[in-house]
Each structure stands twice: as structure tokens, then as C-alpha cells.
Amino acid sequence: MQKIQRHLKFLVAVMVCTLMLWNPIANACTGIMLHNKDGTTVHGRTGEFGYFLDTDVAVVPRNYEFTGETPEGDGLKFKTKYASVGVIAFDVLGYLDGMNEEGLGFGAFWFPTFAEYATLTPENIKKAVSPSQFGNWILGQFSNIDEVKAAIENGDIVISPTPAEGFGEDPPPFHYVVYDKSCNGLPADNTTETCINSIVIEPLNGELVVHDNPLGVMTNSPTFDWHMTNLRNYITLDPRNVPSITVNNQVFEQLGQGNGMLGLPGDITPPSRFTRAAVFSATAVPSENADDGIKQVFHILNNFDIPVGVAREVNEETGQLLTNYTIITGARDPQNLRYYYKTYEDQTLRMVDLNKFDMDAQVVKQLKTDTDQPIVDMSDKLKER
Numbered sequence: 001m002q003k004i005q006r007h008l009k010f011l012v013a014v015m016v017c018t019l020m021l022w023n024p025i026a027n028a029c030t031g032i033m034l035h036n037k038d039g040t041t042v043h044g045r046t047g048e049f050g051y052f053l054d055t056d057v058a059v060v061p062r063n064y065e066f067t068g069e070t071p072e073g074d075g076l077k078f079k080t081k082y083a084s085v086g087v088i089a090f091d092v093l094g095y096l097d098g099m100n101e102e103g104l105g106f107g108a109f110w111f112p113t114f115a116e117y118a119t120l121t122p123e124n125i126k127k128a129v130s131p132s133q134f135g136n137w138i139l140g141q142f143s144n145i146d147e148v149k150a151a152i153e154n155g156d157i158v159i160s161p162t163p164a165e166g167f168g169e170d171p172p173p174f175h176y177v178v179y180d181k182s183c184n185g186l187p188a189d190n191t192t193e194t195c196i197n198s199i200v201i202e203p204l205n206g207e208l209v210v211h212d213n214p215l216g217v218m219t220n221s222p223t224f225d226w227h228m229t230n231l232r233n234y235i236t237l238d239p240r241n242v243p244s245i246t247v248n249n250q251v252f253e254q255l256g257q258g259n260g261m262l263g264l265p266g267d268i269t270p271p272s273r274f275t276r277a278a279v280f281s282a283t284a285v286p287s288e289n290a291d292d293g294i295k296q297v298f299h300i301l302n303n304f305d306i307p308v309g310v311a312r313e314v315n316e317e318t319g320q321l322l323t324n325y326t327i328i329t330g331a332r333d334p335q336n337l338r339y340y341y342k343t344y345e346d347q348t349l350r351m352v353d354l355n356k357f358d359m360d361a362q363v364v365k366q367l368k369t370d371t372d373q374p375i376v377d378m379s380d381k382l383k384e385r
Contacts, residue, residue, distance in 0.1 A: 027110040028311065028324055030273045030304040031177055032281040033198060033216025034293050035188040041197065042293040043179050043216060044331030044340075045097060045107050046304050050313075050322035053089045053166070057341060058366035059357050060084050060093070066136050068129035070160040072120050075128035080140030083359035085339045085352050087330060090166030093364060094132030095139060101359060102143035103334030105179035106135045110220050111202065115173030117161040118206045127155070130162035131174045131203075144180040145199050152201065152208050159203050175202040177218040181334050188286030200224040217277045220270035227274040234275055237261055239283040268311055268324075273304055290335045297331045298342070298349065305329070308344075328369060346374035 031045035047053070062083050068075025086098020086106070099105045108131070120128060129137055137157060142148045151157060161171040183195040198213035202223060211224045219227065238260035244253040264279060265272035280300045287293040304326070311324035331340040337354040348371075357365065 028220065028268055028270070028273065028304075028306060029107070029109045029218070030277050030301065031107055031109065031216070031218035032277050032297065032300055033179060034281055034284055034287070034296055034300075035183070035186070036287045036289055036293040037188050038289045039185040039187065040290040040293065040335045041179070041181065041184060041216075042290050042297055042331060042333055043105055043198075044294075044297040044301055044329065045109075045177075045218065046301050046306075046326050047087070047096065047328040047330070048306055048324050048326050050324045053327050054091070055087050055089050055096075055328055055343075055369045056091065056366040057339065057352055057369055058086065058088050058093065058095075058364055059352070059354065060136070060140070060364050061357075061361040062359050064140070064364065066093075066129075066133065066140070068127075068133060068160070069162050070120055070125060070128045070130070071162055072125060072160075075125055075130075075160060076137070076157070077126075078137060078141065080136075082140060082143065083354065083357070084139040085337075085354045085357075086135070086139070087328065087341065087369070088366070090164075092132060092165045093136070094130070094164065095135030096132075097330050098135060098139050099332040099334060099337070099339055099354070100139040100143075101337060101354060103181045103337065104139060104142055104144065104148075105177075105332045105334060106138050107177045107218065108132075108135055108174045109177065109218055111173045111175035112221055113173075114221050114223060115171075115175060115203050116205055117171060117203050118158045120158075120160055124158045125160075128158040128160040130164065131159055131172050132162075132164040132167075134159055134174070134176060138176070138178060144182055145178055145197065146182075148178055148201075149199065149210055152210055157208070159208065175200065175224070177201075177213065177216075179216065179332070179334070184335070215278050215281065217274055217281060219274040219277065222270075227271060230271055231275060231278055234263070234265075234279070237264055237279060268304075268306055276303065290333045294331050294333055294338075294340055298329065298340075301329050301331075341369060343369050343371075346371045348374070348376075 028048040033043040064080045082100040084100040086095045097107045179198045183197040196212045198216045200211040200213045202209045242259045287296050306326045308325040339352045
């Protein structure tokens with residue numbers, strides 16, 4: 001085991017050292033939302049990349065000051081109204097995923113070939129943040145998606161084409177998902193009252209485009225509206241098994257469970273993952289409460305876990321092998337303000353409770369998400385019958 005771990009660490013070191021030599025293989029993140037029987041909601045996502053992301057879980061307090069980064073100098077200066085918890089990468093304080101004390105959730109997802117950030121001007125630079133800082137602004141400033149929508153519609157924010165530490169020389173191409181608690185209290189099987197508590201924000205042609213996200217599902221390129229249209233190709237899918245049929249007195253019965261889902265795409269492209277995520281979350285049996293819902297989130301997201309090797313490409317210039325894999329999976333409980341995560345190396349569910357922190361503290365606290373003890377030996381726990 002130690003030999004395997006040393007080998008994996010060596011491979012990770014090689015990939016990180018060669019990071020600046022090539023463009024990374026596009027990541028394959030998948031996000032979902034679930035409604036529970038008690039009217040609560042939970043949501044989570046996977047985080048994939050073609051090389052190791054050195055991640056930390058961090059807590060940012062209220063009244064913490066940020067300055068927007070742009071290629072042309074300082075951008076927007078703002079102070080957080082709300083404390084937050086989430087995941088950052090490469091020790092850079094920019095949320096890839098997180099949640100604030102009001103239960104507002106956020107996730108940044110890779111959006112290659114489509115993301116186009118604003119052109120900086122003397123008029124808009126003081127409203128600008130980098131793609132990696134957008135989550136800090138969302139979680140630090142707002143309590144619900146209506147406030148986020150209003151600020152974007154008012155032109156209060158600009159995302160500048162700013163590179164990010166660890167992501168190469170070009171600005172990381174992101175689009176974003178946001179969740180709030182505005183639908184809390186509705187029954188999990190609600191089919192009559194329209195309530196949308198998620199939006200998707202995409203930088204297109206230099207503008208921020210906001211889409212309502214009624215299913216709470218998120219993946220990568222193409223644009224969100226394309227994915228929603230693509231779902232119409234799969235409206236014949238049904239979680240109920242198809243009954244047997246008789247042809248010329250010959251009875252044909254199903255070979256096994258799940259034949260109502262015949263045709264569900266199983267590959268790991270963004271359109272296929274979006275479809276599966278929509279189907280799995282829509283057909284999930286509602287959990288009793290948020291605690292059980294978090295477990296359900298992880299069970300569903302296990303279906304999107306990508307092992308090392310199945311998605312790969314070789315850089316033509318360097319000959320380096322890049323293989324996309326699920327580095328981290330996170331889930332948010334906005335009712336209890338608990339953030340959960342597990343990593344590729346350690347499948348143990350770990351939790352950070354935002355309530356246990358001084359939200360008015362003057363410093364950020366953070367912790368590496370990796371661990372040296374991913375396997376727990378239970379041998380001495382066995383008892384005689």
C-alpha cells in the first residue's frame with residue numbers, strides 16, 4: 001500500500017511540475033439538487049480535472065476584504081457581509097465551491113470554448129473580479145438568488161479575463177451555479193407550485209447571462225439552455241420497469257431491473273452526464289430530512305465518479321498523458337450550514353460545520369482536504385458470534 005501511495009504521489013508531482021507546459025484536459029464536474037420530505041433541500045457536485053488540484057476547505061468570516069484581480073490592476077473592492085465555507089485550490093482564496101451563512105450555495109464549473117469574459121475599460125474595471133473570485137463575491141454579498149439576479153441585471157459586477165494560479169496561462173473558463181433556500185417548505189413531490197431556487201450564470205460574449213435552473217442540475221459545455229433542450233430527447237425514459245410482451249404466443253420478459261431506462265446515455269461527456277444527473281435527481285426517492293438527503297447526494301454522485309484512465313489525452317508537444325478523474329466531491333446542507341466532502345484518495349465523508357466558527361473573526365481558517373489515512377483497518381473490531 002505504501003509503495004502504491006508513493007507511486008501515486010510521484011505521478012501527481014510530475015503532473016503538477018509540468019502543469020504550465022500544456023492546456024489541461026477539460027474537467028467533468030456534475031452538480032445536482034435534491035428536495036427532502038421535510039421541505040429542505042440539499043445539493044452537491046463532483047470536481048474533476050486532468051491533473052491534481054491541491055485543494056483546501058476554507059472558512060471566510062464576515063467583513064473580510066477582497067480586491068478584484070484583473071490584468072490591468074485592482075478591480076472591485078468589497079467586504080463580505082456573510083461568512084462562508086467551501087473549497088479553494090492551490091492556496092488561492094477563490095471559491096470553486098461553497099456556501100454562506102444564509103444557505104446560499106455556489107459552484108464553479110469548467111466551460112471550455114464558450115466562456116468569454118468582459119473587455120476591461122476605464123469605466124468597468126472597478127466592478128471587475130477574476131473568474132476565481134466570482135464565488136467570493138456571490139457568497140460574501142448575497143443571501144438569495146433574487147439578490148444575485150438583481151445585482152447582475154444592474155451591472156454591479158464584471159468578470160475580467162484574469163489567469164488563476166495553478167490553472168495555466170489563460171483565464172480559467174468557468175460558468176456558475178447558485179442555489180438558495182427559497183423553495184424550502186414545499187413537499188418533495190411538489191408538482192403544482194412553481195418554485196425555482198437555482199440559477200446558472202454564464203459569461204457569453206462578454207456579458208453575464210442568467211438562466212433559471214428548475215432541476216438544479218449542472219455540468220459543462222455547451223450552454224445551459226442547450227442542455228435543457230437536449231433533455232427532450234429522453235422524455236421516454238421511465239423509472240418503472242416495462243412489462244412483458246407476448247408475440248405469437250411467445251412471452252418476452254425483462255432480463256433484469258431498469259429496462260424503463262433503456263437508452264439513458266452512459267458516457268462521461270457533459271450532455272450525457274447532464275441527462276443522467278437530471279434523471280437520477282428527479283427519480284430519487286425523497287429522503288426524510290437534510291441529514292439523510294446529504295447521504296443520498298453522495299450516493300447519486302457516486303454514479304459520476306471518474307476513475308483515473310478512462311478519460312485521457314496526450315499532449316502532442318510534450319507527450320504527457322493527462323487523465324481526467326474525480327478529485328473531490330462536495331455536498332451542501334444549507335439548513336444546518338454543514339459542508340461535506342470526500343476525495344479520490346479518501347472516500348470517508350468529512351464535514352465542516354460553519355456554525356462552530358466565529359463568523360466575525362478577523363482571519364480565514366483552512367485545512368488540506370487530503371489525508372494520510374484513507375483506509376481504516378477494522379480487523380480488531382470483529383467479535384465472536
